[in-house]
Amino acid sequence: MKRIFLLLLGLLLLSGCQPQKHDSQTFAMDTIMQFTAYGPKGQQALAHASARVQELDQLFSVTRSTSEIYAVNHAQGEPVALSEDTARLLAQSLELCSQTGGALDITAYPAVRAWGFTTGDYQVPSADELSALAAQIDYTQVELTENQVRLPDGMELDFGAVAKGYTGEVLAQELRELGVESAILTLGGNVQTIGSRPGGDPWRIGVQDPEGDGYLMVLSLVDQAAVTSGGYQRFFDADGERYWHIMDPASAAPARSGLTSVTIVGDSGTQCDGLSTALFVLGWEDAAGFWREHQGFDAVLVDEDGRIAITAGLEDRYVLGPGYEDRTVEVIRP
Numbered sequence: 001m002k003r004i005f006l007l008l009l010g011l012l013l014l015s016g017c018q019p020q021k022h023d024s025q026t027f028a029m030d031t032i033m034q035f036t037a038y039g040p041k042g043q044q045a046l047a048h049a050s051a052r053v054q055e056l057d058q059l060f061s062v063t064r065s066t067s068e069i070y071a072v073n074h075a076q077g078e079p080v081a082l083s084e085d086t087a088r089l090l091a092q093s094l095e096l097c098s099q100t101g102g103a104l105d106i107t108a109y110p111a112v113r114a115w116g117f118t119t120g121d122y123q124v125p126s127a128d129e130l131s132a133l134a135a136q137i138d139y140t141q142v143e144l145t146e147n148q149v150r151l152p153d154g155m156e157l158d159f160g161a162v163a164k165g166y167t168g169e170v171l172a173q174e175l176r177e178l179g180v181e182s183a184i185l186t187l188g189g190n191v192q193t194i195g196s197r198p199g200g201d202p203w204r205i206g207v208q209d210p211e212g213d214g215y216l217m218v219l220s221l222v223d224q225a226a227v228t229s230g231g232y233q234r235f236f237d238a239d240g241e242r243y244w245h246i247m248d249p250a251s252a253a254p255a256r257s258g259l260t261s262v263t264i265v266g267d268s269g270t271q272c273d274g275l276s277t278a279l280f281v282l283g284w285e286d287a288a289g290f291w292r293e294h295q296g297f298d299a300v301l302v303d304e305d306g307r308i309a310i311t312a313g314l315e316d317r318y319v320l321g322p323g324y325e326d327r328t329v330e331v332i333r334p
């Protein structure tokens with residue numbers, strides 16, 4: 001009896017120390033996605049995750065002519081019925097556009113295209129062109145009624161700033177329902193965690209130095225998302241200037257707020273993704289003001305002088321990265 005008990009205990013400890021690790025990789029939403037899940041349900045859950053990602057990409061792609069967003073963008077003012085995912089993401093996005101005073105604007109696509117970010121055929125549009133584009137960007141003209149949307153002819157939706165966050169959030173929820181208790185999903189610059197690491201330690205997520213290769217700091221996360229938007233992620237140089245893929249909807253030009261990267265940590269991947277883009281546009285002071293007013297998430301701000309700030313909720317959840325130990329971190333308090 002005693003021997004069997006000890007044997008069982010041994011097996012339990014062994015499996016407790018080394019839960020099965022499952023990995024998968026998939027290309028979607030213009031980026032490489034890497035999923036790792038631990039435990040007996042991991043493999044099946046990751047197969048579901050890959051299929052689900054492809055399904056969402058097929059709905060949200062702005063360039064693929066068979067996607068739902070493409071159909072919306074080419075409906076010439078006619079209403080279009082939406083799938084549940086698209087309707088839900090659209091409703092949440094419009095809410096974030098409104099909360100951020102239009103710093104996030106999911107109708108900025110014509111500007112993104114005019115600068116060449118959709119094709120890689122980069123160019124600097126003329127001042128006249130930019131003011132015409134800026135006048136067209138206006139998320140308040142998107143009419144969403146339950147599962148139907150109508151856009152003014154010529155307006156185009158783009159979920160580029162929110163799709164990966166939403167996808168991570170949905171995957172986390174569905175993987176939990178499939179019995180996964182420990183997983184980490186990397187979707188380009190978006191990270192979504194499920195539970196903690198096997199053994200119970202928090203996941204550790206590096207915040208990249210926008211000016212170099214290292215990690216400025218490492219954040220501890222449990223069951224949350226961390227999303228970074230940075231000018232260094234996609235850009236081109238022309239005439240000694242750098243132009244990146246995050247637009248200020250007010251000018252239809254790359255947002256020059258003085259920030260070089262914004263990382264948002266929170267429970268909702270969609271919110272983290274939308275706010276990482278919006279707070280990058282808003283700049284240091286307004287981003288801090290937005291956090292004080294709304295809270296419910298945390299942020300890391302980095303500006304072009306190398307200043308670093310975190311919001312108070314991260315104070316006990318970060319360590320400076322190797323090589324960055326002597327950097328000062330300001331704390332934004334309520």
Ligand code: ADP
Nearest residue numbers: 103104105106108160161189229245246247277
């Ligand atoms: P990434 O996609 O590189 O992770 P973001 O989440 O910041 O970065 O999203 C940037 C993308 O969102 C751009 O490629 C573009 O398609 C779109 N976009 C750019 N500026 C805005 C904006 N102000 N509001 C909404 N979408 C934007």
Ligand code: MG
Nearest residue numbers: 161273274277
């Ligand atoms: Mg974003």
